[in-house]
Amino acid sequence: MNLKIMQSCEEKLLLDAPFPSFALNKNGQITIWNPICEQYLGYKKEDFKNINTLKDQLLSTLSENMWQRILDAQEFIRINNIQLLHKNETLSKADIIIIPCLINGEHSIAFYCFPEEQFAFLGDSEQELNDLKNGILSSFMVVNLDHEGFIISCNPLFLKTSKWTPKRVLKKNFWQLFPEDEESQQMADTIWNTISKGKIWQGDVQKTKKTGETYWVHLTAIPTYSQKEQKYSYILIEQDITNEKELQQKLEKIAYVDAETGLMNVHRLENVVKKMIAEQQNFYFVYLSIDKFYTLKELHNVEVESNFILEFTKRLKIYFQDSVLARVNESDFIVITPLGEWFIQGFLTYLKQHPIYIGHRAMPITISGGITRSPQDQSNFTQLMNASLATIADVRKAGGDNILSLSESAHKKLSRKSIIEKRLLLALDQHNLKVLYQPQVDLKTGKIYAVEAFVRWEDEEIGVVSPDELIPVAEESGLINNIGSFMIEEACKQAAQWQQQGIELKVGINLSVREFRDKNMAKFILDTLMKTGCPANLVQLEITEKFALEAEAETSIIQQMRKLEEEGITFVLDDFGTGYASFRYMQLLPIQILKIDQTYIQSLTKSDKTQRLINGIVHFGKSMNLTVLAEGVETEEQKQLLEQYDCDAIQGYLISKPVTADKIPQLLSS
Structure with a gap:
């Protein structure tokens, strides 16, 4: 009796439940499917022929393990947040309670589904x-x-x-x-x-x-x-x-493709080359530049614009099939190819055999090109470009219309230059540069009155880097400003320190015109003087004739120089006689000291002509009310001749090599 009551209660509960409910018998057949199931889920009882149909449709999100657990269930099971697949192939979430029971005398499994959107009791x-x-x-x-x-x-x-x-x-x-x-x-x-x-x-x-x-x-x-x-x-x-x-890809295409030729541009080329290097591929990097391109444009006007480059590109594609092609600017192209030098150089012959016609006239084209191997010659994109440009410069000096490669020694020089640039960035960041000082002696008193500051750099990886090697790299890379700032701060600090020790020494600092193009240069120098406590009259700024010539044409530089002069800073014209001598800049610029270049001093005792020249320079300086200093003095004989010419001061190995700051007091007392 109790069993019958329990059976009827379970069956009635399933049929009358206000939520989807159904039951399976031991064979997996649906025995009860309440009306809410059909309304909510869309299925009829007849849609489920066996348990596999139910598994693959309504309850397809259950795992095999969970199904086995349900079929073997001996007690209540609750599954939260299961997704039900409706007949119209939409999904809804529900919690399901599964209860093993007896229905009509058979062992069955009752499923009570609580759809999330209808039954949510949350805090x-x-x-x-x-x-x-x-x-x-x-x-x-x-x-x-x-x-x-x-x-x-x-x-x-x-x-x-x-x-x-x-x-x-x-x-x-x-x-x-x-x-x-x-x-x-x-x-x-x-x-x-x-x-x-x-x-x-x-x-x-x-x-x-x-x-x-x-x-x-x-x-x-x-x-x-x-x-x-x-x-x-x-x-x-x-x-x-x-x-x-898709928008990004379109923009990248615009950014990476040359619109006129359809070739990749230099930005895309760089990415391609970097990838090839990372994959350790061997290839020739060929830089081809059309000689006198702008003259050709001017001579042939619009026709060159519309046809010439497209025709040239067409010949590149035909000759260098299966190679990477790029246009890096209006008249320059890059070819990345595995083909050898003899084939690459054959492109010049191909152009002559297949001339480009404008109207009925063949264009007189010549090409200057550079071939660089990767990785044998250079190992990154920047180095490949620099080596190619250096090669083209050599080709054009020799008349153009040739495609060549640099010598092994030239590549080594370029590679070292690249390494110097990288290591210099690190040296500046870690303050690994040093300052040495070379004394200058007043010939009348025989006393050291000033020193010239020199930057010195000994790198743990590349060894000693001479100023002749360092300064050109610094100027090309723009790091000369950083070196200049470092030198100004160190020299001013040292001059102030010596003054505190009772040593009054002027300190000469070499500066480039590039640094003075910064309109805040004068302010930086004056701020540094204030910060270090260095008097302005202890600072001598040394400039070259090239600097002077360029400064002559830029009023902002002259104004900065005059501002510094008014504060008491002295300007020295260095390397006199080796650059572009001009009496005009001698009038315009606030120069107080003239320094005779050491190349003249080296031949002073060997050449009468040099002696007359130096004698003339000294007298010229005197006539302009300038102090005249000779650098590179190494012998007593050179010193005596300079004294005879009434030169004011000397600097060189005869007095001392450049030394560290702590050695200067010893030289003063000797």
Whole structure:
């Protein structure tokens, strides 16, 4: 009697429940399917012929393990947040309570489904979490994976974007969401390896739709760990960024392609070359420059603009088939090819055999080119470009119309120059440069009255770098300003320190015109004097004739020099006689000291002509009310001749080599 009552109660509860409820017998056949099931889920009882039909449709998101657990159930089971697949192929979430029972005398399994949107009893904090979840589900594509990477649920936005249907996508694995090419599958492996270790992965990835089309998403893959099951499951939160990616690709195409020829431009070329170097490929980097291009344009006007470059590009493509081609500016092209030098040089002959015609007249084209091997000659893009430009400069000096490569020694020199530039950046950052001081002696008193500051650099990797090697690299790279600032600060600091010790010594600092093009240079120098406590009258700024000639044409430089002169700083004209002598800048610039270059002093005792020249320079300086100083004095005989000519001061190895600051007091007392 009790059993009958229990049976009828279970059956009645299933049939009358205000939520989808149904029952299975031991064979997996549906014995009860309440009206709410048909209304809410869309299926009729007849749609489920056996348990496999139910598994593949309504409950297709359940794993095999969970199904086995349900069929073997001896007690109550609750499954939270399971996705139900409706007959119209939409998804909804529900909690399911599963109870083993007897119905009509048979062992059965009752399923009570509580759809999320109809049965939600949450507290305030839970409600906030639910609102956040709903916001994510409505704004982002969401896919849930089990611990093996199989899809167990997804939201409608994912289905809409990917064009998958729930029936088709559920039970697919994570890797099947990505294109089948090697790069995409490697990306999928990377993501999986990250999240399977319990770490979040974020980034832009390309995925594939059911139709085979690809689309881009910004993906956040989050692992979630179940203490109960001792396993990870995973949530993929995705935002469709296909439009942004397509726009980016269009912009990149514009940025990376030469509009006139369709060849890649220098920015794209750099990326290609870097990749080839990373892959350790061997290739020839060929820089081809059209000689006198702008003259040709002027002579042939519009016709050159519209036809000439396109015809030249066509010949490049025909001759250098299967090679990488780029246009780096209006008249310069790059070819990346595995073909040897003899073939590359044959392009000149090919051009002569296939001339470019404007109207009925062949264009008189000549090409200057440079060939550089990678990695044998140079090992990065900048070095390849620099070597090519150096080669072309040599070719043009020799008349042009040739394609050559630099000698091994020239490549070594360029490579060292590149290394110096890199190491110099490090040296400036780590304050590894040193300052040495060379004394200057007043010939009338025989006393040291001033020193010239020299930068010295000994690098742990490349050894001693001489000023003759350092300064040109610094000027080309723009680091001369950094060296100048370092020298000014160190020299002013040292002059102030000597003064505190009772030693009044002027300090000469070499500056370039590049530094004075900075309109704040005078201010920087005066600020440094104030910061270091160095009096302005102890500073001598040494400039070259090239500096003076350029300063003559730039009023802002003259104004800065005059401002410094007014504060008490002295200007020295260095290397006099080796540059562009001009009486005009002698009038315009505030120069007080004239320094005779050491190249004249070296031949002073060997040449009567040099003696007359130096005697004339000294008297010229005196006539301009300038102090005359001779540098590079190494012998007593040279000193005596200079005294005879009434030279004011000397500097050179006869007095001392450049020494560290601590040695100067010893020289003063000797």
